[in-house]
Amino acid sequence: MSALVVRALEREMVVFARTWRGNAFSSFVQPLLFLGAMGIGLGGLVDDGAAPTGGLDYLAFVAPGLLAASALLTAGAEALWPVMGGVKWMGQYNSMVTTAMTPGDVYGGLVLAAAVRALVAATAFLAVAVLLGGATSLWTPLALVPTVALAAATSAVLAAYSVTCQTDTGFPIIIRLGVIPLFLFSGTFFPVEQLPDALEPLVWVSPLWHAVESARDLTTGSVGVATALHVVVLLVVVAAALPIGIRNFANRLTP
Numbered sequence: 001m002s003a004l005v006v007r008a009l010e011r012e013m014v015v016f017a018r019t020w021r022g023n024a025f026s027s028f029v030q031p032l033l034f035l036g037a038m039g040i041g042l043g044g045l046v047d048d049g050a051a052p053t054g055g056l057d058y059l060a061f062v063a064p065g066l067l068a069a070s071a072l073l074t075a076g077a078e079a080l081w082p083v084m085g086g087v088k089w090m091g092q093y094n095s096m097v098t099t100a101m102t103p104g105d106v107y108g109g110l111v112l113a114a115a116v117r118a119l120v121a122a123t124a125f126l127a128v129a130v131l132l133g134g135a136t137s138l139w140t141p142l143a144l145v146p147t148v149a150l151a152a153a154t155s156a157v158l159a160a161y162s163v164t165c166q167t168d169t170g171f172p173i174i175i176r177l178g179v180i181p182l183f184l185f186s187g188t189f190f191p192v193e194q195l196p197d198a199l200e201p202l203v204w205v206s207p208l209w210h211a212v213e214s215a216r217d218l219t220t221g222s223v224g225v226a227t228a229l230h231v232v233v234l235l236v237v238v239a240a241a242l243p244i245g246i247r248n249f250a251n252r253l254t255p
Contacts, residue, residue, distance in 0.1 A: 004101045008109020009116070011096070016117060056220060063134030064215035065188035067125055068147050071118040072208050075151040076179045078114060079158035080171045087163060093253055103249035107163075111155045111242070118151030119144060129219070137221035146218075149234035150211035156238050160245030163252050182208045187216075210234055 086093040086106075093106050122144050129135045135143070162171070185195065186208035192200055203209050214230035217223050 002105060002108075004105040005108040005112065008096065008101060008105050009112045010109075012109055012113035013116065016113065057133075059132065059134045060136070060220060061216070062189060063129040063132075064143055064219045065186075065212045067122055067129065067143060067219075068150055068208060068211035068215050069183050069186075069188045070125065071122060071147045071151040071211070072154055073179065073183060074121065075114045075118060075154040076158055076175065078117070079110070079155045080162045080174065081168060083110065083159050083162040084165060084168055084171075087252055088166075093249075097253045103253040104246040106253070107159060107245045107249040108242075110159050111152050111238070111245070114155030115148045115152040118148050122147045135219035137219055137223075139218040139221055139223055143215040143218040146211040146214040146231050146234060149231055149238065150207055153207050153234050153237040153241065156241035156245055160241055160248050163245075163248050182206050187212045207234055207237055 093103075096106050097103055126135060126140065126143060130140060158174070165171075185199075186192070186203060186206045188208070192203045192209065195203065210230040210233045214227045217227040217230075
């Protein structure tokens with residue numbers, strides 16, 4: 001990691017420090033409301049009905065799912081309109097590359113910033129989940145690893161795409177037909193085994209599913225080789241997206 005990537009990260013963190021209150025609802029309060037409504041409210045009905053959640057209370061089942069899903073939603077939104085704003089509307093990225101900073105440094109700082117923001121929000125969420133009894137394993141703190149990896153992967157992929165766009169007309173489609181279906185059908189609220197058999201293989205390619213499964217393993221103490229493999233998949237997504245993102249940022253920001 002170059003020093004200039006760290007400076008780009010520093011810039012993003014300064015902005016985050018000044019604007020976090022405006023994002024607190026979507027990145028922290030909203031997931032907690034979901035946790036209360038789904039984990040405690042609906043969870044009471046689900047548990048009475050002996051739902052197929054692998055013997056887990058529904059709160060313990062849904063908490064790690066919401067932990068990972070909130071990182072996907074937040075990182076996804078931050079990698080679309082704000083990136084276009086940095087290139088086209090506000091133009092701060094254009095100013096940054098007039099210094100010694102390269103487009104790749106700007107992109108790297110964005111991805112790292114998404115990871116840091118996810119770490120902050122997920123830490124607070126996980127602490128509340130522990131207090132509510134939704135995470136009881138000694139491995140629970142390590143659930144932050146797949147959550148942060150998912151945020152980095154989401155940011156790396158979507159920022160690499162959004163920097164190439166001239167308008168934001170496709171962004172709502174990505175949210176509605178991409179991010180939201182992943183949120184609903186990646187094992188966040190119910191086991192993917194409940195889906196039709198033909199759809200299950202599609203879920204296996206979802207980065208969110210890998211993050212949810214590994215986070216759930218860690219918060220429930222069901223840690224195994226599969227837990228590590230899920231995290232590896234997320235890191236592979238990041239590694240695959242980085243060179244594409246660096247190239248796309250260079251193509252867009254180089255005069």
